[in-house]
Amino acid sequence: MFTSLEYSTIDNSKWRNLPPPLGFSASSGTSKGPSKMSGSTADSASYVKLKESRAWEFAIAPAKSLPMQAFMLYMSGGGVQIFSMGIVFMLLMTPFKNIAAINSGFAPFEPATPPTKSFSALPLQKVVYVLCNILTLAVGLWKCRGMGLLPTGTGDWLAFESRGFAPEITLM
């Protein structure tokens, strides 16, 4: 049995009307008071802008990490070993994970609060994000191809080819 502290159960009503400690909220609250009304629209606009720029950053983050991953791939070599395979798996898996979690990933940057978590929000960023992830995937596949793991040649499908019997029978 684990015990946990449930702060929500504390009945804080009797503490609510306590004055804030000295030099805390009252002065700041009053000083910011006048600007609150005039700046609320400007502030929220800048806030949305900030969110948007953060969303862009988030969208191209996979592409940014590509050079590093490419370097790692280069260092891991062309052989099929546990290390190179780990990196390749990571490269192949992350794009799918990312795309699967695309809406929740962009949720903090959505202008609407609470976040809608729908595809219609931040569509451009999401498209770029998907493209960047596909880029990562492409790098992973390129590596796979380099290691000879992609069944691209006819030789890879030879075992699945079948032949029937010849229509003529030669007696020997």
Place this chain on the structure above:
Amino acid sequence: MRVPLLRACLAALSLLSTTYALYESEAGIVDWHKSLIGVPLTGSLGTAPSFHRATKDDGWTTSLIISATSSNVLGALNAEDGAVAWRHVFAANDPIAVFKKQQSTVAALSGPGGSTLRTFDALTGDLLLEKRMHAPEHGTLYEPESLGTSVAFVPGSNNLLVLTSGHTLASVDGKTGETLWKWSSEDQGSLIIYSRIIYTPIAIYLLGIAKSTASFTLHATTLSPADGTLIASQNIPSGLPPTSPATSFLLLTNPNSTRTPHAVWLDTKNGLSTFNLTPNLKGSVGAWKGTKYTDVIDVGLAEENGLFVAIAEDGQSKAIRLGDAGDKGFEVVYSFPDSVTSPARSPSIYSGGFDKDGNPYIARVFWWHTFKVNLSLIFHEQGGYIQTLAINTATCIGKVFAFDTNTHGVMTHVTHDAGPMGDQFATRFMVSTSTGGLQMYHTTGGTKTRLDWTREEGLANVQVAEYVEIPERLVIESGGADAERFGDRLIRQIIEAKDFPRYAMNFAKRFATGSYASVSESAPASPTDGPLSRDAFGFRQVIVAATSYGKVYGIDSSNGEILWSRVLGLGWAAEVGGKIIPFKLYTTRTVADVGEDGEAGTPQVVLVTQRRADNTLVDTVLFHIDAMTGEDSRKQSPTADLLQGFDIISGPIVEAFFLQNSTRTVVLFDEYMQVYLYPESTESEADFEAAASSLHFQVRTGGPDARQLMGHSVMLNPELSKRFVGYPTSALALPAHEEIQSVIPSRRGPVASIGKVLGNRTTLYKYLNPHLVAVTTASPASHPPSCAIYVADVAKGTVVYHAVLPASGGACHVQATLAENWLVYHYFDEDLQGQSKGYRAVSVEFYEGALVDDKIKSSDMSSFSNETTRVTAYDRAYVSQHGISALTTTSTKFGVTAKDIIFATTDGKIQSLPRRIFDPRRPSRKPTAEEVEEQLVQYEPVLPSPAQRILSHKHEVANVRKIVTAPALLESTSLVFAYGLDLFHTRIAPSGTFDVLSENFNKAQLVLTIIGLAGAIVVTKPMVQRKRLRERW
């Protein structure tokens, strides 16, 4: 430079080390070898088997039986156990004409007219002397070969007198081979053919036959022994029987008497006549008055002991000696009893022999159809009978011997020697049989004889041989009937369950300590009580082999033992005599097939033979045999009797094929291309009818200079015949002067992969046309003479591959094998375009289309498609170090294992080489990374010949004619059987035995580790639990 060289060496090493090699411990365990000498030539005294007592270095004597054989071997067998003491294999173009033996030397003349003289050590067979008497092309050949050639030893010296070509006598120093003198008759053998020599210190007598206008007369010539000058030469007034002039005269001497040598012959006018020979040939003809003789028989005692056997008109045989007693020196020593011609007795065979002291004996052997021995207890219906006559004492002892005519045919020749046994004497005698068997008997006290040993020399003439798989041993009996009620079954199972604890114990014991069957051990012997059964890996199969001596054998492939043998019956031709020549052998029922009674049946084979009766009629006869026991599957002939066949075609056969669809049917074609099916059941007929429209086969047609390989189909025209008839559809037209030498069908077996994947993962699709055959041809008339090899599609007649090869000395010895898409051929290249002469092996692989990834689906494409010739051949030629006499590939159950090439070299070795060496895509430069991935190594022109790949290791496997391979149950292993003069069998794993546990797998260690770990778990589990509990607190 150093690094590539090192790499090349490493690559070569890895090539050899990763492949199969024979370990010393496996020699004689995984293989067996039967050394044979061949069937003795019993036609003439000069080549027939005879006893010879040779003195060893330590003073003891040993008895050998020396014989020339139809396999062109001069061989000696130990009389004691029948083992081959020594043998000398003569070349095919050097037939043995005659051999003579004296104390420690055996002299043999061979070749046309006796062109080569060889002398051998009688004990060891070491070649002492080899001398060319004349060029083979200058030799005169007579019929029979022994006519006109003879050898005589000059007593008291090493010299030999050698008569060659019927007209030249040479005196040869037996030590140095120097010709001391040479004499040739004036007419060079055109009129007079000499055939007998007698040496006396005062003259050398030559006796031969002279052709006169009407008949043959005897001709005698005397020469001086010192220098070979002619003393006298004249015809003896005589008339020899025109049918057998060469065998109806004898030359007699008896050193123990004062008589001069005599000539004895059967005169057509005067009967048995004599002529006393003196150096000036002034003798007189004496006729034998009284009894009329019809035959004189030389038993090998005439020229040294003055003895021969004469047969009177009524069949009465008499031993006659030239000596001091009797009428003019001739004395009838003995008249053999029971020798008057009688339907109860077969014609007699006479043999001359000696005892240890050199006293002569004559044996008479015959087959007695019905006789009874009343005096003693023996009561026989029939059997062999031997009478041995001691000449010195004129006593004759008759004995019965148990010759089994149903397993050995009839007796054709007997040779014997004798030894004293108390006041009597014992006889050893060896019987040669018509089936190629040799049987040694010896007489003991009373009327008994004992069989010492039997050799099956007929196996030196195996014509067809096939492997037949045998079923597993039945361990578990099936319980009860099929329709068993539930209650009964419950009761039975409860009763059977009482054995469960014992079973569980056994299982645990076996699991912990039991050993597994090992591949490098010989297959365990089949249990003697039950029927024949296979071993764990299927190494024990039955090799069914049929010989040209009318006998068929079942041989255990794991140890070479003869499991059964049957003599092929002649059917109606038994009246007139004849010969059965095996043609093809097919397995008509395998272990996987279900027999008529619904249970898994025993495997059966059908032997297709041609019977040539002595009245020139030829029939096609089938023998349907149970491969496990040799029983007649048609149940027509009793077990201990001759195997009677089934006359399917009254006429010769053109071709025989095997149709393997839902049934296994033998398809035979007679001269009119009519189809005969066997078994003649409705199922096989329906099967054939269903397949008839798509059947194709090839037949060689046309006379000399117009030979063709014609593709045929079959059709049914009910108005003309109720049988299907073959008709030609296509022809592989060869140039007018080309003769087909052999047609080699492609080896059929499972194909594991339809393509070859290259390093860049593209595919070369194999050209797997199922209608391919390889055809080797010779065109001796062209200038220069040449040979050729074709690979052709026989359904359509298209040539897929063609190469013209040089002929060696006008002859073509091209060996080829075709498996899947791979052709290997081997030939002798005689100075082609300034290059050095030598053997060449060429490996060709066929792939579909022109490029990689090009596919035409050749294996299931119609043969009449235009695409069939879209094929690319990759080839590489190699320099081979050996002449080879047989070539084949290994075959495995699923075709996954790489195929090895197996070949028999002309110097008596069986060798294998891996396919990788023969890969025609081996690059001429250093292989690139992709090529390394394909395991290609750099091309080297010379084929390696590593000693560890000689499968026959220390054995000499002489004159191999064919190598048969068959899959074992293990995919990795292929069985190899080579036959020719010798039989040799081994098994080979071309890619290593990857499908069995390695030999050094340590089972004890594994079991101990598991037990240890289990123990550790038991010990540590409570400890861990306690610790966890403590952590909680």
